[in-house]
Amino acid sequence: MLFQIEMSVQFPVGFDMAEADRIKxxxxxxxxxxxxxxxxxxxxxxAGLYANTSIFDVASNERLHxxxxxxxxxxxxxxxxxxxxxxxxxxxxxxx
Amino acid sequence: MLFQIEMSVQFPVGFDMAEADRIKxxxxxxxxxxxxxxxxxxxxxxAGLYANTSIFDVASNERLHxxxxxxxxxxxxxxxxxxxxxxxxxxxxxxx
Amino acid sequence: MLFQIEMSVQFPVGFDMAEADRIKxxxxxxxxxxxxxxxxxxxxxxAGLYANTSIFDVASNERLHxxxxxxxxxxxxxxxxxxxxxxxxxxxxxxx
Amino acid sequence: MLFQIEMSVQFPVGFDMAEADRIKxxxxxxxxxxxxxxxxxxxxxxAGLYANTSIFDVASNERLHxxxxxxxxxxxxxxxxxxxxxxxxxxxxxxx
Amino acid sequence: MLFQIEMSVQFPVGFDMAEADRIKxxxxxxxxxxxxxxxxxxxxxxAGLYANTSIFDVASNERLHxxxxxxxxxxxxxxxxxxxxxxxxxxxxxxx
Amino acid sequence: MLFQIEMSVQFPVGFDMAEADRIKxxxxxxxxxxxxxxxxxxxxxxAGLYANTSIFDVASNERLHxxxxxxxxxxxxxxxxxxxxxxxxxxxxxxx
Amino acid sequence: MLFQIEMSVQFPVGFDMAEADRIKxxxxxxxxxxxxxxxxxxxxxxAGLYANTSIFDVASNERLHxxxxxxxxxxxxxxxxxxxxxxxxxxxxxxx
Amino acid sequence: MLFQIEMSVQFPVGFDMAEADRIKxxxxxxxxxxxxxxxxxxxxxxAGLYANTSIFDVASNERLHxxxxxxxxxxxxxxxxxxxxxxxxxxxxxxx
Amino acid sequence: MLFQIEMSVQFPVGFDMAEADRIKxxxxxxxxxxxxxxxxxxxxxxAGLYANTSIFDVASNERLHxxxxxxxxxxxxxxxxxxxxxxxxxxxxxxx
Amino acid sequence: MLFQIEMSVQFPVGFDMAEADRIKxxxxxxxxxxxxxxxxxxxxxxAGLYANTSIFDVASNERLHxxxxxxxxxxxxxxxxxxxxxxxxxxxxxxx
Numbered sequence: 001m002l003f004q005i006e007m008s009v010q011f012p013v014g015f016d017m018a019e020a021d022r023i024k025x026x027x028x029x030x031x032x033x034x035x036x037x038x039x040x041x042x043x044x045x046x047a048g049l050y051a052n053t054s055i056f057d058v059a060s061n062e063r064l065h066x067x068x069x070x071x072x073x074x075x076x077x078x079x080x081x082x083x084x085x086x087x088x089x090x091x092x093x094x095x096x
Numbered sequence: 097m098l099f100q101i102e103m104s105v106q107f108p109v110g111f112d113m114a115e116a117d118r119i120k121x122x123x124x125x126x127x128x129x130x131x132x133x134x135x136x137x138x139x140x141x142x143a144g145l146y147a148n149t150s151i152f153d154v155a156s157n158e159r160l161h162x163x164x165x166x167x168x169x170x171x172x173x174x175x176x177x178x179x180x181x182x183x184x185x186x187x188x189x190x191x192x
Numbered sequence: 193m194l195f196q197i198e199m200s201v202q203f204p205v206g207f208d209m210a211e212a213d214r215i216k217x218x219x220x221x222x223x224x225x226x227x228x229x230x231x232x233x234x235x236x237x238x239a240g241l242y243a244n245t246s247i248f249d250v251a252s253n254e255r256l257h258x259x260x261x262x263x264x265x266x267x268x269x270x271x272x273x274x275x276x277x278x279x280x281x282x283x284x285x286x287x288x
Numbered sequence: 289m290l291f292q293i294e295m296s297v298q299f300p301v302g303f304d305m306a307e308a309d310r311i312k313x314x315x316x317x318x319x320x321x322x323x324x325x326x327x328x329x330x331x332x333x334x335a336g337l338y339a340n341t342s343i344f345d346v347a348s349n350e351r352l353h354x355x356x357x358x359x360x361x362x363x364x365x366x367x368x369x370x371x372x373x374x375x376x377x378x379x380x381x382x383x384x
Numbered sequence: 385m386l387f388q389i390e391m392s393v394q395f396p397v398g399f400d401m402a403e404a405d406r407i408k409x410x411x412x413x414x415x416x417x418x419x420x421x422x423x424x425x426x427x428x429x430x431a432g433l434y435a436n437t438s439i440f441d442v443a444s445n446e447r448l449h450x451x452x453x454x455x456x457x458x459x460x461x462x463x464x465x466x467x468x469x470x471x472x473x474x475x476x477x478x479x480x
Numbered sequence: 481m482l483f484q485i486e487m488s489v490q491f492p493v494g495f496d497m498a499e500a501d502r503i504k505x506x507x508x509x510x511x512x513x514x515x516x517x518x519x520x521x522x523x524x525x526x527a528g529l530y531a532n533t534s535i536f537d538v539a540s541n542e543r544l545h546x547x548x549x550x551x552x553x554x555x556x557x558x559x560x561x562x563x564x565x566x567x568x569x570x571x572x573x574x575x576x
Numbered sequence: 577m578l579f580q581i582e583m584s585v586q587f588p589v590g591f592d593m594a595e596a597d598r599i600k601x602x603x604x605x606x607x608x609x610x611x612x613x614x615x616x617x618x619x620x621x622x623a624g625l626y627a628n629t630s631i632f633d634v635a636s637n638e639r640l641h642x643x644x645x646x647x648x649x650x651x652x653x654x655x656x657x658x659x660x661x662x663x664x665x666x667x668x669x670x671x672x
Numbered sequence: 673m674l675f676q677i678e679m680s681v682q683f684p685v686g687f688d689m690a691e692a693d694r695i696k697x698x699x700x701x702x703x704x705x706x707x708x709x710x711x712x713x714x715x716x717x718x719a720g721l722y723a724n725t726s727i728f729d730v731a732s733n734e735r736l737h738x739x740x741x742x743x744x745x746x747x748x749x750x751x752x753x754x755x756x757x758x759x760x761x762x763x764x765x766x767x768x
Numbered sequence: 769m770l771f772q773i774e775m776s777v778q779f780p781v782g783f784d785m786a787e788a789d790r791i792k793x794x795x796x797x798x799x800x801x802x803x804x805x806x807x808x809x810x811x812x813x814x815a816g817l818y819a820n821t822s823i824f825d826v827a828s829n830e831r832l833h834x835x836x837x838x839x840x841x842x843x844x845x846x847x848x849x850x851x852x853x854x855x856x857x858x859x860x861x862x863x864x
Numbered sequence: 865m866l867f868q869i870e871m872s873v874q875f876p877v878g879f880d881m882a883e884a885d886r887i888k889x890x891x892x893x894x895x896x897x898x899x900x901x902x903x904x905x906x907x908x909x910x911a912g913l914y915a916n917t918s919i920f921d922v923a924s925n926e927r928l929h930x931x932x933x934x935x936x937x938x939x940x941x942x943x944x945x946x947x948x949x950x951x952x953x954x955x956x957x958x959x960x
Contacts, residue, residue: 002140004149011939013876013940035187043191044183045181048867048928052183053100061275061335062278062335082273083253083275084143084149085143085257086254088124088141089123089128089131097865097925142273144260146261157947161949164816179867181929227377234378235378235383236290238372239371239465241465242453274334275334277332290445300493348385350527352527356528357530367528369466371387374446395651416569427575428482429564430657432579432644432655439522471524473511473515476522479522482637540577544659544719548719549722559720561659563657563659565638580716589844603761608763611761611762611763611764618714619767620727621760621833623833624771625847631716658719661719663715665703667708668707668714671714732769733851733852733853737853740911740912747877748877753850753911754849755829804955809956810954811953812954812959813951813952814947851910851912852911856909863907
């Protein structure tokens with residue numbers, strides 16, 4: 001099942017930069033692993049913002065919750081969750 | 097260049113259904129043509145809503161404008177436009 | 193899979209009341225059928241409003257879309273869709 | 289009487305994790321006790337968010353207030369309160 | 385049980401004024417009857433607006449729903465519903 | 481003259497509880513005194529929230545300002561101010 | 577007593593222009609009369625908008641209500657009402 | 673040229689009160705000076721709020737910027753800026 | 769003096785297209801004339817929307833009002849008005 | 865390609881002023897360099913606010929992202945990003 005997740009990240013002013021870099025590196029590895037397994041289908045940056053739009057393909061709402069709660073950047077994020085379906089106008093096999 | 101377009105459609109109560117069906121059929125053909133040319137990269141339905149999230153890959157802002165203004169359903173739509181970039185964490189070649 | 197759907201209904205001023213009653217009767221039958229099949233798990237009225245909070249338990253986002261688009265009152269509704277999970281603090285078997 | 293309560297939890301960045309865990313454990317016990325007494329009728333997690341949708345069945349607005357103010361996580365919560373009624377379309381005995 | 389109801393009324397431009405006056409007269413009689421029975425405890429006008437703030441004292445959420453749905457002006461109203469309790473600082477007996 | 485004041489209170493996480501209790505006690509005494517003088521006509525708690533809806537009856541906007549600025553909890557409050565009038569449908573003498 | 581009133585006017589598309597002009601002329605005369613009596617203290621246009629910011633000086637909330645409800649353009653207006661006081665920093669006698 | 677400026681002030685909880693008083697005194701002197709020069713035409717308090725509505729009459733947008741940036745309370749303020757014109761219905765010479 | 773004006777246009781569904789085209793042609797001529805006189809300094813389309821961002825350079829708020837009220841599309845527009853100043857970081861002579 | 869960027873800056877109360885001045889100086893140099901290269905086409909101050917409206921002309925969304933993320937004031941900014949096109953009504957060569 002497909003979900004659109006919009007993530008926006010904000011560190012408090014004065015947050016330790018080395019710690020931020022460490023968390024971001026962990027986040028990147030976490031994302032790679034889920035992209036390789038196929039559950040994190042797409043990720044795009046929003047131009048000019050510390051934010052992304054992602055598409056997840058997961059077995060259930062529970063699995064989606066587990067993945068998002070595990071994001072190393074989760075405590076610094078604002079998230080929105082939108083369930084998606086294959087669109088009847090889509091001609092692209094991997095959009096479902 | 098990549099853009100995330102969120103489209104939401106609403107026909108006024110009492111709008112002629114045959115006319116609505118005709119416009120939707122034209123919209124579908126229009127979308128197919130742009131998907132085949134590669135400019136309309138993805139389209140997903142928002143579950144439970146008459147709305148979609150789409151990803152366009154176009155040569156310029158001008159081309160994006162031309163495509164969206166040409167949507168047969170445009171007069172019935174509310175749209176948002178978000179410029180995207182390839183995300184440095186993406187491992188997927190066709191996300192750029 | 194569980195979803196929370198908030199539905200709010202508004203007929204335009206001057207809408208034919210006999211027609212409205214006919215649509216509401218169809219809606220009630222439609223809801224009964226889905227409650228009996230187990231897909232429409234709960235429905236509560238919001239006190240003082242022409243609105244309800246419902247819980248659906250469906251096989252997929254696609255099935256949710258199909259059900260909601262089939263609501264006879266859909267053209268008169270504003271809807272929100274929130275995917276839910278069983279809560280780890282729940283002690284009630286049928287909350288999952 | 290039925291109420292829909294939406295709870296969203298946020299700890300400040302840097303809040304002591306052991307203390308947070310202690311509060312969450314107290315919250316869980318508090319919730320279990322109220323579920324067993326039948327006043328906290330349902331609780332569902334919002335997928336991907338530190339938030340829940342709950343249904344309470346209480347004798348009065350005063351009792352609702354007393355229960356919510358007693359939530360160990362209350363100082364970290366944003367809440368909304370919506371009074372509900374049995375829906376005339378409901379076929380489920382325990383939805384009232 | 386106490387509820388704060390905020391009502392705001394708007395007739396569409398061009399609505400028949402004689403019909404509006406007839407509905408308002410019915411509304412006034414309806415309100416008087418409920419004030420006399422004690423269920424509609426207070427009603428104040430918002431200065432400069434076609435709107436009021438009211439306090440209801442009803443036996444249940446269901447009774448509140450029944451009363452509000454019966455308002456002759458309901459089809460022209462926007463409403464908000466807030467459950468209230470006696471305030472521990474109140475010294476006034478009839479505020480509960 | 482009548483005013484509807486909505487007050488919502490929030491102490492920062494970690495605020496000294498003994499100090500909060502001291503301020504609340506002062507607030508209660510302040511409220512009692514104004515209720516006894518008749519200027520603070522009604523106060524109701526919003527169920528489940530640290531918030532109230534109050535009705536003031538004061539000689540002028542200036543007196544209202546003086547009273548609200550004197551609230552011991554004012555630095556922790558968000559307030560809204562709505563001027564009210566007697567409603568022509570009111571049958572209750574003390575609603576003006 | 578002083579009040580700040582923000583008025584914004586919108587005629588529906590297609591509204592009869594001669595009728596609109598007639599209403600605006602009545603509005604202007606109504607405003608002049610209240611300015612001469614001293615109750616409508618100031619009126620300024622918002623540049624580029626069909627809207628104004630006005631200051632009223634009236635004996636009571638009731639008088640304010642009566643004046644605003646009597647505005648010939650009222651059915652086409654959106655209004656906000658803010659009670660004001662003389663500011664302690666003001667050096668201008670007629671600002672109170 | 674005329675501008676409507678809405679200013680709302682908020683000191684963080686725990687801000688040093690002597691320092692706040694010192695800034696307020698400087699603000700008052702600054703306001704007096706600009707009122708005497710005629711650039712700060714009106715200032716009214718919003719009843720019950722730490723906020724004001726002011727009218728400025730300045731030679732240019734640049735001068736407005738200079739004045740507002742110089743407000744001693746600026747770092748604690750939220751501001752809105754609305755350009756005004758003389759209203760054709762105004763009968764008061766000093767409203768332009 | 770500089771102003772940023774954001775204009776968004778919406779014709780009602782079913783509005784006569786020939787009439788709309790006639791108004792748009794008049795609008796274009798009106799805009800050209802003001803660009804040539806130097807008062808309408810810049811106009812850019814918002815990609816994908818029937819909307820523009822414009823910069824005006826006018827002698828006064830009154831002149832701005834006169835220009836905007838004269839827009840042939842004004843009855844179909846939503847506008848926002850923001851006064852601008854030359855930015856001290858600008859190196860471009862014609863940005864003031 | 866053209867983009868409208870709205871930037872609003874806020875330093876936390878108590879932020880070191882010397883540090884703030886240092887960051888602002890770096891920002892100014894950064895802006896100058898991008899204006900000279902032609903990528904930062906326009907910058908205007910919003911009168912009365914610590915905010916600006918800017919027009920960028922960049923080769924791609926990626927370049928826009930790179931520029932904005934490099935702003936020395938970025939950690940203290942709120943930004944919005946709107947893709948623009950040349951407007952067909954524009955008569956000015958450098959508006960494209």
